Amino acid sequence: MQSEAPKPTQEQLIEARPYLASIDRTIRDGFPRYELSSFFAIPGALKAFSNDIISYFTGDIGTLDGWVGLDALGFIVAGSLAGITGKSMIPARKGGKLALPPDEILRTGPVNDYLDAYAERAGATKSVKTLEFRRDLIKPGARLIVVDEWIDIGGQMTSVVDLLESHGVVIVGIATLHIDLEQERTPKLWRERKVFAADSSPL
Secondary structure, three states, X not given: OOOOOOOOOHHHHHXXXXXXXXXXXXXXXXXXXXXXXXXXXXXXXXXXXXXXXXXXXXXXXXXXXXXXXXXXXXXXXXXXXXXXXXXXXXXXXXXXXXXXXXXXEEEOOOOXXXXXXXXXXXXXXXXXXXXXXXXXXXXXXXXXXXXXXXXXXXXXXXXXHHHHHHOOOEEEEEEEOOEOOOOOOHHHHHHHOOEEEOOOOOO
């Protein structure tokens, strides 16, 4: 569901979205992703990123019910978006974090993420990870945009979207700073969903 316009160059993207220049792109000890704390520390970066997301989904905001933020840094972005738009923010928590009995929780199945890929290369044990919601916050027919700060292999995003849709939620779109389209699952998200990725989406 993406525009047929060619992807802008990195220089064009940074000129149009200057906050992209504040991402620390240093690769440390082969760790397979960037460290993004510095992005959130730059005054105005989060607001500019949030405004670009809202602009991209401008035709959807009026009928939107809320933003879903993936644990952990997705919380920051979704919270910013909820504050600007006056919509709700629904957190997707890491498994075991909700202080609720099991029958009040909606939980994904086991989720693969970038740490699993890193562990496999390092010969370490993979973690078993899930994401979960308060069941009473997930309403059939609700129109939601799912937000994460970075989409690596796409495991978390795919699992959350599938879980929400299985409970009747309408996924309006996905928003992120970056989506790695070289991975197995991410091209399907890019083709079939309305995705705003700040370092890939057309200007």
